[in-house]
Amino acid sequence: MTEATVGSRVKVHYTGRLDDGTVFGSSAEGEPLEFTIGAGEMIEGLEESIVGMNVGEKKTVSVVPEKAFGEYREDMVMVVPQEHFPQDIEPQVGQVFQLSSQAGPPLIATVTKVEAEGITMDANHPLAGKTLTFDVELVEILPPEGGNLIVEG
Numbered sequence: 001m002t003e004a005t006v007g008s009r010v011k012v013h014y015t016g017r018l019d020d021g022t023v024f025g026s027s028a029e030g031e032p033l034e035f036t037i038g039a040g041e042m043i044e045g046l047e048e049s050i051v052g053m054n055v056g057e058k059k060t061v062s063v064v065p066e067k068a069f070g071e072y073r074e075d076m077v078m079v080v081p082q083e084h085f086p087q088d089i090e091p092q093v094g095q096v097f098q099l100s101s102q103a104g105p106p107l108i109a110t111v112t113k114v115e116a117e118g119i120t121m122d123a124n125h126p127l128a129g130k131t132l133t134f135d136v137e138l139v140e141i142l143p144p145e146g147g148n149l150i151v152e153g
Contacts, residue, residue, distance in 0.1 A: 002141060004050050006038040009142040012050060015135045024127065032139045043068045046134055053138040063132045072129030078109075079118035091119045099123070 004010050011032040016025040027033055035041040037050055045063030053059070065071050080099075085091060091111045099107045099121070113120035 002054070004037060004053050004138060004141055006051060007036065008050075009034070009036045009144075010050055010138060011140040011142065013137045013139055014046070017133045017135075018130055019133070024132075034142070043132075045132075046136070049134065049136060050138060053136075055138055055141055058135070058137040060133060060135050063134065065129050065131060068130070068132050069125040069127045070129075072124050076107075076123040076128075077112075077120065078123070079120050081118050082116070085119065097121065 011034045013027045013032045014025070015023060015028060017023050033042070035047070037047050041047075043063065045061070045067030048067070049059070049061040049063070091097075091114055093111050093114060095111045097109055097111070099109050101107055107123040109121035109123040110126070111119055112122050
């Protein structure tokens with residue numbers, strides 16, 4: 001049987017959960033995820049967990065923040081004065097905005113608090129700082145250009 005290696009293009013079904021059991025994502029009701037292992041298309045810990053798996057194999061893996069969405073960073077939380085928002089926008093908790101940054105690419109930030117002195121915005125990924133648990137099943141290893149399809153059978 002052929003197993004997934006770095007560079008393999010694979011299809012996997014997954015269910016991702018937090019420590020409290022909350023499901024944050026799943027492909028169970030849809031198409032499997034398709035990605036190339038090692039290409040940086042998925043979080044590092046998930047990609048690494050697929051290496052060595054065979055088609056049809058299932059497993060549960062735990063991915064630490066460093067191999068997922070990184071540690072939660074306080075320096076990614078900022079208070080933006082009300083006057084920096086257009087007058088026709090009234091920020092609400094939970095709204096997501098794209099912020100321009102002189103230091104690099106735009107940041108995506110979520111409003112976490114609205115107060116007279118300013119709007120608190122968090123540019124951390126919502127899953128930053130969290131250990132993630134994935135139930136994964138390797139559905140298919142796609143053939144390289146001109147190669148043969150590998151499926152369970």
